[in-house]
Amino acid sequence: MKKNNLMRLLALISLGFAYGSIYLLPYMKSVFYKPMIAATGFNNAQLGMMVTMYTIGTTLTYLPGGWLADKVKPRYIIPVCLVCNGLLCFAFKFVCTNFHLSMLIWLLSALCGGFAFWPALLKSIRLLGSREEQGRIYGLFEGVNGLASLLGSALMVYVSTWFANEVAGFQGAVVAMGILCILAAVFFWFTFNDQMTYNEDAAEEEGQIQLRDFVRVLTMPTVWVPALLLFGGVTMFGTMGYMNPFLIDKMGVAAVSVAFMSSIRDYGCRVGGFGGGWLADKVFKSSAKWQVVAHLLNAGLILAFIFIPAGNQVLSISLMFLFALVTYANRVTTYSMLSELRVPAKVAATALALVTLIGYSPDFFIHIMYGNWIDQYGVAGFDKIFLYAAAVGVACVPIALIGVMMSKKINKQAVPGTPAATDETQADLA
Numbered sequence: 001m002k003k004n005n006l007m008r009l010l011a012l013i014s015l016g017f018a019y020g021s022i023y024l025l026p027y028m029k030s031v032f033y034k035p036m037i038a039a040t041g042f043n044n045a046q047l048g049m050m051v052t053m054y055t056i057g058t059t060l061t062y063l064p065g066g067w068l069a070d071k072v073k074p075r076y077i078i079p080v081c082l083v084c085n086g087l088l089c090f091a092f093k094f095v096c097t098n099f100h101l102s103m104l105i106w107l108l109s110a111l112c113g114g115f116a117f118w119p120a121l122l123k124s125i126r127l128l129g130s131r132e133e134q135g136r137i138y139g140l141f142e143g144v145n146g147l148a149s150l151l152g153s154a155l156m157v158y159v160s161t162w163f164a165n166e167v168a169g170f171q172g173a174v175v176a177m178g179i180l181c182i183l184a185a186v187f188f189w190f191t192f193n194d195q196m197t198y199n200e201d202a203a204e205e206e207g208q209i210q211l212r213d214f215v216r217v218l219t220m221p222t223v224w225v226p227a228l229l230l231f232g233g234v235t236m237f238g239t240m241g242y243m244n245p246f247l248i249d250k251m252g253v254a255a256v257s258v259a260f261m262s263s264i265r266d267y268g269c270r271v272g273g274f275g276g277g278w279l280a281d282k283v284f285k286s287s288a289k290w291q292v293v294a295h296l297l298n299a300g301l302i303l304a305f306i307f308i309p310a311g312n313q314v315l316s317i318s319l320m321f322l323f324a325l326v327t328y329a330n331r332v333t334t335y336s337m338l339s340e341l342r343v344p345a346k347v348a349a350t351a352l353a354l355v356t357l358i359g360y361s362p363d364f365f366i367h368i369m370y371g372n373w374i375d376q377y378g379v380a381g382f383d384k385i386f387l388y389a390a391a392v393g394v395a396c397v398p399i400a401l402i403g404v405m406m407s408k409k410i411n412k413q414a415v416p417g418t419p420a421a422t423d424e425t426q427a428d429l430a
Contacts, residue, residue: 008128008129010191011124011128012137012140013148014184015141015145015188015192016141016145016147016148016149017148017184018184019121019148019149020145020146020148020149020152021148021152021181021183022081022112022113022117022184023113023149024149024152024156024177024180025088025089025109026051026109027241028174029047030240030266031263032156032160032170032173032259033047033241033244034244034248035166035170035255038166038170039096039097039167039171040102041097042102043371044372044374045371047367048367048371048372049367050102050106052363052367052368053107054107054109054113054114054363056110057111058113058115058356058357058360059361062114062119062357063350065115065353066119066351066352068116069116069353070123074121075188075189075193077120078120078124078185078188079186080185081112081113082112082182082184083181083182084108084111085112085178085181086177086180086181088105088109088178089174089177089178090178093175096170096171114356118352118353118356119356120349122348122349122352125137125138126335126348133281134281134336134339135277135278135281135287136277137277138277138332138333138336139273139275139280139329139332140274141273142331143271145270146269146270146271146328147268147270148267149270150264150268152267153263155176155180156173157259157263159172159175160172217350220351222338222341222342222343222406223338225337225341225402226335226337226338226341226403228396228399229337229359229396229399230334230335230358231361231362232392232395232399233298233331233334234331234360234361235392236302236323236327236330236389237331238362238363238367239302239386240266242370242374244258244259247317249378249379250310250379250382251308251311251312251313251317252310252311252313261317265324266324269324269328270328271325272324272326272327272329273328273329273332276330277329277333280333280336287337287340288340288341288400288404288406289400290329291337291400292397292401294326295330295400296394298323298326298327299390299392299397300390301322301323301326302323302386302390302393303386303387303390305319305386306383310379335352335355338351338352338355340411341403341406341407341410
């Protein structure tokens with residue numbers, strides 16, 4: 001299909017708006033950590049349990065969702081998930097002080113933001129760029145998504161100031177989240193076209209995915225390497241959320257200031273994704289090579305937090321933003337590795353689902369673990385959090401090096417002009 005950059009940009013904006021809206025609810029503690037505790041009455045460990053419940057839901061549904069996303073068009077999957085998530089936001093407003101009902105809402109939200117939504121979203125992004133553009137196309141999505149998410153998060157904080165007390169402000173922000181989800185569904189419906197396929201692998205989409213294709217994905221080393229690297233990236237992203245209480249409790253930064261800065265960190269710093277995509281495509285000529293450097297940088301930066309003296313606000317805030325930029329530059333290129341490693345587009349959504357299933361599994365346990373460390377050790381618990389994250393980052397370096405070797409072997413064996421590695425080539429890597 002002839003490239004229409006304006007249409008591609010609008011499509012990416014709609015996908016970014018969809019992503020930025022649907023994940024505000026399950027990960028809202030990254031912005032509203034202290035206000036959420038005040039409004040709900042939950043403790044640190046309970047907030048962690050809610051994210052764990054969300055992860056259980058996504059864990060159980062990613063693979064069947066990937067299979068569904070390979071059979072049903074994204075134009076139908078994504079708007080339905082957005083509208084349902086918006087309704088859950090409205091429901092949470094009324095039951096936010098009930099822990100068990102809140103856990104149920106987080107589980108149902110996993111069916112909206114996980115299941116078929118996530119693989120359908122990533123599959124759509126992949127098809128908007130050629131194989132040589134994958135790092136930049138994912139990076140551009142991350143940047144657009146970051147801008148959309150930043151505006152959405154800023155709106156949440158702004159709406160929360162309309163009310164007389166913190167609890168009412170928190171509930172107002174939750175309602176605004178629901179409205180954004182529904183608006184995102186409408187925007188996506190009118191801007192995304194399923195015929196917008198610019199990837200040379202797209203011809204494979206014509207084949208119907210079979211059970212044997214599903215099984216084959218589970219055995220592909222070229223899928224497991226990005227999955228394990230995403231595990232490290234998600235660990236860093238999850239750790240980022242605990243910089244809020246770190247800045248408040250150890251560095252003495254005001255809670256309102258931290259909420260504002262965390263919005264910039266979590267969403268504005270996603271422009272780092274575009275930088276990571278550019279570095280992977282133009283400088284390193286390989287997403288796998290960039291992953292080696294990015295994980296080393298992440299490990300070093302997170303370890304540095306342990307040595308910051310208490311009360312040093314300038315250094316801790318500066319380091320936090322630098323860490324966020326590298327984290328987003330790191331995470332986004334794990335998905336572009338699937339094209340570099342020539343995973344067939346026919347099973348793209350299923351492969352993306354498996355990568356996400358393994359990659360996002362830290363959400364299954366780190367939030368409870370981190371919350372317990374803070375509850376048990378107080379400020380000293382942050383050192384344990386940062387040390388654990390640094391160890392994961394270091395462990396990802398040899399995995400990324402394996403990815404580099406795989407990439408060299410696959411692209412050397414692949415016949416010029418073929419859209420993907422053959423089954424034999426994939427099998428040789430096992």
